[in-house]
Amino acid sequence: MQPHESARGPHVLRQINSRAVLRAIRERSPARVADLMQATGLSRPAVTRAVAELRDAGLVADVDETAQVSMGRPAQWIRFRAEAGYVVGVDVGSHKVVAMVADLSGKVVASRQMATGERLLQSVRDTIAEALAKADLTGDDVWAIVVGTPGIVEESSGEVLLAPGIPGLAHLPVLDELRTITPSPVLIENDINLAVLGERWCGAAVGSDSLVFVHWGVRIGAGIIIDGKPYRGANGAAGEIGFxxxxxxxxxxxPEPLLGARAANAVSEKGAFEHAVGSQTIAELADAEDVAAVFAAATDGDPAALEVxxxxxxxxARGLAAxxxxxxxxxxxxxxxxxxAGETLLAAIDRHxxxxxxxxxxxxxxxxxxDAVALGAVRRALDHAEQRLP
Amino acid sequence: MQPHESARGPHVLRQINSRAVLRAIRERSPARVADLMQATGLSRPAVTRAVAELRDAGLVADVDETAQVSMGRPAQWIRFRAEAGYVVGVDVGSHKVVAMVADLSGKVVASRQMATGERLLQSVRDTIAEALAKADLTGDDVWAIVVGTPGIVEESSGEVLLAPGIPGLAHLPVLDELRTITPSPVLIENDINLAVLGERWCGAAVGSDSLVFVHWGVRIGAGIIIDGKPYRGANGAAGEIGFxxxxxxxxxxxPEPLLGARAANAVSEKGAFEHAVGSQTIAELADAEDVAAVFAAATDGDPAALEVxxxxxxxxARGLAAxxxxxxxxxxxxxxxxxxAGETLLAAIDRHxxxxxxxxxxxxxxxxxxDAVALGAVRRALDHAEQRLP
Structure with a gap:
């Protein structure tokens, strides 16, 4: 919305102006009043009033004088207070939990990784708590937490409906547990859907509007960006190419039905495509225990490894082609x-x-x-946190 | 946008009011001034002025008195002049061309089907011309033409890049040829992308926001609706499951590469999935010449036909599952x-x-x-034509 100086109620008007000024400050931080007048088209009094309001709300601050000296002539520089709030992005995997804490500018200020313990939810809680402690923060400083997990996540309830990768995760009260950490929103999302957001934010395809991220590990799945937005499908199950x-x-x-009668046992199921190209299969094809060693040998030109x-x-390539x-x-x-495995594998995929x-x-x-999942979770949490800004 | 009676320039204001009144008339046609006041929240003078302007523009008309008598008490009834403009939807197939002419309400007023002659573009032109003649219309009455064709269509240029189904179609100057028929916009689109629009408009999934239409004939392909909009992919090639x-x-x-060196011959290629489930395969599996006969026998309970x-x-089901x-x-x-083939086939697909x-x-x-493709083309043409309304 464009800022206005007339024709609306003073309250709405001030809010629109504050929003415009805050956006201009965030884009430039630090910025001078003159910069903000130019960026917003607002008058000096309107900008000054908006800055005062934003300062009162704790969202902007004057750059201290020492820093100002180094910036040349002494004008009043205003910066976005990225430390006004924090978000947490969490990656819950089968072996480890990663939690990243970032400020409102998206800068990661603390990160913590823990092996997944027997009590999964406790591991997640502990990892988040330790990451916050490392950054000297509490749950009250947190504006949003987003948790990435394997499986199909129901968007409305945040319930994990099916998670073959992590035995015991499906139908756990993840959100209830995490909502004891912070009064702010806690969301849960499929991890690969978050990974594609991370790569789009600061990874291999910044800003892409038409993007697929294929996760190829023990599990295989895809995260999809259409028209610049994550595509989840009608049931949050889009991109399940592993099956x-x-x-x-x-x-x-x-195949035997995965759902229905056997839903309870589905956590142990693997998809057909996963089964045919998963890391276990590679090890079997190479008659090796260590998949990484196979790729290292291939990169060194070993003919047997290259063939594998x-x-x-x-x-x-066949599954990817579909x-x-x-x-x-x-x-x-x-x-x-x-x-x-790097370029050796990429070139072979490309060829096929x-x-x-x-x-x-x-x-x-x-x-x-x-880091893709945790960073994607940070990005998603920032999107949520930004709704709290004017 | 909501209609307003104040706070804007008189020209913009009148246009907003006209749009609101026209929309209300189109939804109700016919409607009385009182209905329109209620629907738009506008005053009687504002509605009357908008109706007068729309009448001058030829978009609405008074319902004639004879008809009014049958509607009860004599009030002034106003109707949308759906005959103010027409659109043409065209389905170009390998064997036949279908052209449907519809008025602005979407009512099909004429339809013409012709066998595809040796000169494909001439067949398309002739079919459109005959359909228009049948409705006693000329190219000047047409507000938009949309042509559906097999193959990958580049959205910006309207060029058919690849059309295995119709030898000789790729890279033909279809749009140039059809633009001689009418001064109005002519668009070309993949036929299956139009079929899904048709089914969503007036077929098997009216208004669906999350829909896939799978065409299963000699060719196999899919048209996709995401968030209520057609999804074409980055290159207009989404849904090509036949391959x-x-x-x-x-x-x-x-497989041998389809594009690149062999692009010129690609028109004769079939996709792997098409090859495995196309109608020819069915005939071979059933050792029959007539696929329809196989399904008829299956419906009658013939065990051999049921097995096929x-x-x-x-x-x-395997390709559909992907x-x-x-x-x-x-x-x-x-x-x-x-x-x-009907429910016998559907039930079997569902089971697998x-x-x-x-x-x-x-x-x-x-x-x-x-009729799905031609009706989808009509729908798309209407969407385009409606941009000409106030």
């Missing part, structure tokens, strides 16, 4: 543990992928690696 | 020639599909059958 069956014969038997990488890339034929994204990021698809998306490796 | 390979063995050979239907449904795992839509429509997916979309057959 796509691209390998059985045309008239092979149908080529075969696994060919299989992966995704790309259906979604036709502009950019594709490959992340998850397997993406650490191109004959299978009709378009030419940009194919890149994850920039954020194992 | 998904769900049937070769894990380490089978890669079951096998083909199982194969189709689409549903990736997109997680709320509703799925199966259209195209095979959908005429459910174990393969994680969610429970509504699965239905096309309502519009072979």
């Amino acid at each position: 796509v069956d691209v390998f059985s014969t045309p008239d092979g038997p149908d 990488v080529d075969r696994i890339a060919a299989r992966f 995704l790309l034929l259906i979604l036709d994204p502009r950019e594709v990021i490959i992340g998850g543990g397997l993406s650490r 992928l191109r004959p299978r698809i009709l378009t030419s998306p940009r194919l890149v490796l994850s920039d954020l690696g194992s | 998904v390979d769900v049937f070769s063995t894990p380490d089978g050979p890669d 239907v079951d096998r083909i449904a199982a194969r189709f 689409l549903l795992l990736i997109l997680d839509p709320r509703e799925v429509i199966i259209g195209g020639g095979l959908s005429r 599909l459910r174990p393969r997916i994680l969610t429970s979309p509504r699965l239905v057959l096309s309502d519009l059958g072979s």
Whole structure:
């Protein structure tokens, strides 16, 4: 909305002006009154009043004089108080929990990682608490917490409906537990849906409007950005390519139903595609225990390792092709543990992928690696926290 | 935008009021001034002035007195002049061209079908011309033409980049040719993307915001609605599931590249999934010449025919499952020639599909059958034409 100096009630008007001035300060921080007049088109009195209100609300502050000296001639510089609030992004994995604390500018000020203990919820709570303590903060300083977890998450309730990756996670009262940490909003979201947000925020495809992030590790799944927004599907289950069956014969038997009668046991199920290209399979194909060693040998030119990488890339390319034929994204990021295999694997995937698809998306490796989920959770939490700004 | 009676320039104000009154008339047609006052919140003078302006513009008219008598007490009834403009929706197929002419209310007033002649563009032109002649209209009466065609259509240029279904169509100057018919906008779009619009407008999933239409005939492809809008992908190539390979063995050979070096020959290519479940395959599986006869026999309970239907449904379900795992839509429509096989086939697909997916979309057959593309083209043309209304 454009700022106005007339034609509205004084309260609404002041709020619109405050919003415009705050946005201008955040974009420039620090900024002078003259900068803000130019950026907003408001008069000096209107800007000055908005700054005063924002200062009272604790959202902006004057840059102290020592810093001002180094900036040249002494004018009043105003900065956004990114420390006015904090958000927490959490990545709950099968082996570890990561919590990142960031200020309102998105700067990560503390990070904590813990092995997942037997009591999953307690591990999550503890990791968040320790990360906050490390930053000398309490739950009252937190404006939003977003938790990423494997599985299908129901958006409205935040309930994890199905989480094959983490036994015992489905239907746990995650939100109830975390809401004891802070009075602010706590959200839960599928981890791969967050990873794609992270990469779009500060990773391999900044600002992309048409993006697929494929997580390739023990699990396989995809996070989708359409028109610049996360696409979750009608039930929060979009991108579940790990379950796509691209390998059985045309008239092979149908799989056992995952849901319905067997829902209770579904946590132990793997998808067909996951099964065919997961890290376990790579180890089996290479007759090796350590997948990383296979890729290292391939990068060094070992013919046997190269052949394994080529075969696994060919299989992966088949599942990826299905995704790309259906979604036709502009950019594709490959992340998850397997993406650490680097360019040797990427080149092989690319070679097998191109004959299978009709378009030419940009194919890149994850920039954020194992931080993608937590950073995506921070980004999502910031989006939420920003609703509290004027 | 809400209508206003103050606080704006008189010109803008009148336009806003006209728009509100026209919308109210279109929703109710016919309507009385009192109805319009209630619907818009405008005063009697403001409504009367807007009606006068709309009448001058030829967009509304008084209902003639004879009709008014039958409507009860004599008040002035005003109707939308749906005949103020027309649109044309065209379906260009490999064997036939269908053109439908509709008025601004969406009522189809004329329809014409012709076999595709050797000169494809001439066939399209002739079909449109004959449909218009049948309705006693000329190109000047037309507010928009939308043409549906197989293949990948570049949105900006309207160029058909790849059309395996219709030899010779790719890179034809379709738009240049059709722009000689009318001075109004002419658009071209992938036919299956239009079919889903048609079904959403007046077919099997009216108003659905999360919908996939799967065309199952000689070709296989999908049209996608996300958040109530058509989803085309970054290159207009979304939904090309006909090319998904769900049937070769894990380490089978890669397909020959479709694009690149062989692009020129791509028109003769079929997708792997199309190849495995297309109508030709069904005929081969049933050792029959007539696919329809196979389904008729299955519906009558013939065991051999039922087995063929079951096998083909199982194969189709596998490709469909890939689409549903990736997109997680709320509703799925199966259209195209095979959908005429009806409930026997649908039930078999459903049975094989459910174990393969994680969610429970509504699965239905096309309502519009072979009219889906032309009606979707009419809908798209109406959307365009409506931009000309106040």
